[in-house]
Amino acid sequence: MTGRKAGLISCHTCHLICPCPDLPSPEFHQCPRCGTRLRVRKTNSIPRCWALVLASFILYLPANLVPITTTTVLGRPSKSDTIMSGVIYFLDSGSWYIALIIFIASVVVPLMKLFILTFLLTSLHFGWDWLPLERTRLFRLTELVGRWSMVDIYVVTILVALVRFGAFANIEAGPGAAYFAALVILTMFAAESFDPRLIWDRMEDHNA
Amino acid sequence: MNSIIACHDCDLLLTLPELEMGVVAECPRCGAFLRRTQFNSLNRTLGWVSAGLVLYVIAVSFPFLSMTTKGISKTTALTSGIVVLYQQNMAGMGAVVLVTCLLAPLFSMLSLLYVLAPLRLGYRFPWAAQLFAWYLRLRPWSMMEVYMLGILISMVKLTKMALVIPGPSFYSFIGLIFVLAASSVSLDPHLVWSKLAKAHRVHQEWYPLFRFTHEKS
Numbered sequence: 001m002t003g004r005k006a007g008l009i010s011c012h013t014c015h016l017i018c019p020c021p022d023l024p025s026p027e028f029h030q031c032p033r034c035g036t037r038l039r040v041r042k043t044n045s046i047p048r049c050w051a052l053v054l055a056s057f058i059l060y061l062p063a064n065l066v067p068i069t070t071t072t073v074l075g076r077p078s079k080s081d082t083i084m085s086g087v088i089y090f091l092d093s094g095s096w097y098i099a100l101i102i103f104i105a106s107v108v109v110p111l112m113k114l115f116i117l118t119f120l121l122t123s124l125h126f127g128w129d130w131l132p133l134e135r136t137r138l139f140r141l142t143e144l145v146g147r148w149s150m151v152d153i154y155v156v157t158i159l160v161a162l163v164r165f166g167a168f169a170n171i172e173a174g175p176g177a178a179y180f181a182a183l184v185i186l187t188m189f190a191a192e193s194f195d196p197r198l199i200w201d202r203m204e205d206h207n208a
Numbered sequence: 209m210n211s212i213i214a215c216h217d218c219d220l221l222l223t224l225p226e227l228e229m230g231v232v233a234e235c236p237r238c239g240a241f242l243r244r245t246q247f248n249s250l251n252r253t254l255g256w257v258s259a260g261l262v263l264y265v266i267a268v269s270f271p272f273l274s275m276t277t278k279g280i281s282k283t284t285a286l287t288s289g290i291v292v293l294y295q296q297n298m299a300g301m302g303a304v305v306l307v308t309c310l311l312a313p314l315f316s317m318l319s320l321l322y323v324l325a326p327l328r329l330g331y332r333f334p335w336a337a338q339l340f341a342w343y344l345r346l347r348p349w350s351m352m353e354v355y356m357l358g359i360l361i362s363m364v365k366l367t368k369m370a371l372v373i374p375g376p377s378f379y380s381f382i383g384l385i386f387v388l389a390a391s392s393v394s395l396d397p398h399l400v401w402s403k404l405a406k407a408h409r410v411h412q413e414w415y416p417l418f419r420f421t422h423e424k425s
Contacts (some may be wrong), residue, residue, distance in 0.1 A: 001221045003214035008221070008348070011212035013341045017212050017221075033401060034341035090365075098364055101357070110237050127374050136217055136238045147351050150308065154358025155365070160296065161289035162275045162366060164282060173298045181301045200218040200238070 004201065009038045045195040046124060052190035053117050059183040061111060066176035068156055073169050082176060083107060083152060089192045106152045106180070113142045113187050117194060129203040146191055149184045153177060211398075215240050222397075224320065250328050250394040250403075256391035257320045263387060264314060266380040272365075273378060278372035286310070286377055312350035313388060319343045327400065332407035340400060347392070353385050 003010050009073040011031040013097040018038055029038045042048075067080035081089070083106045090099035093098060118136050123135060156177045211226050217240035224243060227233055227381065233242040267286055274283040287310065293302035319339045326333050359378075366372050 002219040003221055004219055006221055008214060010216065010219065013344050014337075015213055015216060015396070016401070017214060033337060035338045035407065036341055063418045092400055093368060095364055098361055105357075108251065132218075133238055136240075140217070140240075143348075147348065148354055148357070150351055150354045151358045151361065153301065153305065154309070154355045156303075157293060158273075158359055158362040159365070160242035160271060160292045161284045162282060162372075164292065165277070166281050168278070168280065173301065174295050178298060178301050181304050182255070185304065190277075192348075196217045196238075197219040200220075 002200070002204065004040055004197075005204075009040055011036050011038060012042070022065075038061060041197060041201075042193060043194040045193055045198060046121060048193040049117060049190050052186050052193060053121065054115055056110070056114055056183055058184045059179055059186065060114070061103045063105065063110075063176060063180040064184045066107075066179060067174035068152065068176040068180060069159060070174050071163075071169070072172065076204055080174065083180070087153075096174055102152065105148045109145050109149050110183055110187055113146055113191065116142050117190055118188075119196065120199070124202060127202050127206070129206040132199050134204050135199050136196050139191075139194060139199075140190045146184070146188050149187070150181075153181050153184070211304075211402075212315055213242065243398050244396070245399070246394050246396045249394055249399055250324055252394040253320065253323050253391050254328060256394060257324070259318050260313075260317050260387040260391060261321070263315065263380040263384040267377045267384055268310070269373035270377040270380075272381070273359075274373045274375060275366060275370045276373070279385055283309055283375070286381065308349055308351040309355045311383075313352050315346060316343050316350055317388075317425065320395070323400065323404075326410065327348050327403050327407055330407055331410050333405055333410050340397075340404070344397060347418050350388070352381075352388060356382065 005019065006147055009018050010016070011018060011034060014031060014034040016031055016033045020040065030036065031038055035176040064083055067082055068086070069081045070077055071079040071081070083102070087099045087103045087107070090096070090102065120135055120139060156173050159171045160173050163169060211219065213224050214221050215238060216236040218235060220235060220237045220240040222235065222242075224233060227243065227245045232244045234240065235242060270285075271283045272279055272286045272288075276282075290302045290306050290310075293299070293305065320343060322333060323336045323340045325341070326336070330354045359381075363372050398399050
């Protein structure tokens with residue numbers, strides 16, 4: 001038995017079980033314990049998630065191709081680094097483990113997240129009912145690893161703060177860093193707007 | 209006391225029994241983590257949060273890293289990266305770093321202190337439930353541990369060209385990450401919600417600045 005079938009709503013924030021309101025406008029119904037708006041499922045979960053995933057796919061290109069930092073030595077811009085050139089720098093300088101961390105966190109994780117969400121949304125679109133447990137696990141994985149993509153944004157923040165030696169050497173943040181920050185935030189919102197309970201709803205509707 | 213809940217990942221209705229200390233409850237259908245009871249949860253969380261606030265004050269007010277190369281040296285604070293980003297017309301990105309690394313952790317510690325300290329004595333302050341709900345919502349946006357990884361990576365990058373010396377803020381920042389992790393592990397939201405429901409309300413007349421929006425169930 002699920003909450004939806006029993007006419008019960010589980011509060012999204014505090015998980016209190018509330019009876020489904022019999023109101024004309026249910027969007028004004030609040031959880032009596034914590035004040036969160038009560039909804040049986042996240043509002044417009046699928047279209048919102050699609051929109052955020054598509055926007056992230058578009059942002060993925062400039063985030064990886066536009067320089068995230070520009071190094072200026074003796075007043076002349078000497079080097080522009082993208083995320084991949086940062087990975088290659090660490091590979092060349094022998095710190096392959098750091099190259100691996102950056103490559104996984106900045107290149108693999110956002111792309112993997114977007115592909116997983118696309119796959120989950122497609123599976124909902126066609127109403128597939130196989131392997132709900134595995135698909136829920138995939139969703140949990142995207143929720144868990146997404147935050148670690150922010151690491152490159154923080155590296156840029158620390159570099160621009162430390163390497164400020166006036167005319168001698170400077171590091172400036174490039175527009176790629178802003179694209180990348182937007183990408184990570186959008187993918188986090190995308191994962192948050194996806195409702196894994198829809199996977200189980202489709203399966204139950206099929207079996208019913 | 210058993211309580212009825214619906215799994216947040218698959219909506220299966222479940223009776224959550226009284227759990228023994230340290231036992232993890234998982235959804236039988238989808239394996240979602242439901243609850244883990246903690247020994248002495250309120251006291252331990254309060255202890256970690258108080259320690260965290262002290263470390264936070266040290267981390268934002270002392271020098272963070274200093275770097276020396278070719279006779280020139282530069283000292284930075286934890287916040288200077290944000291200021292520099294703002295000066296380089298990257299205010300949006302600076303705001304992201306400000307929120308995820310400074311404001312979100314501070315908010316989570318202050319809100320936990322505000323909710324848990326009175327609750328420990330059986331009282332609940334105005335807006336405690338709403339504040340705790342916001343704490344739970346904002347939890348994924350507090351990313352100090354990711355920032356730590358970023359610091360380590362940039363230190364490896366910079367030590368090749370300069371001498372990098374960590375300041376007092378650096379060490380307290382590392383401590384703060386472990387303390388924050390410990391505070392969120394020792395916290396048991398189910399316990400907090402059930403205690404909030406039983407707690408004595410601190411009356412409105414005592415705090416004329418606050419108003420209640422709805423009555424306690």
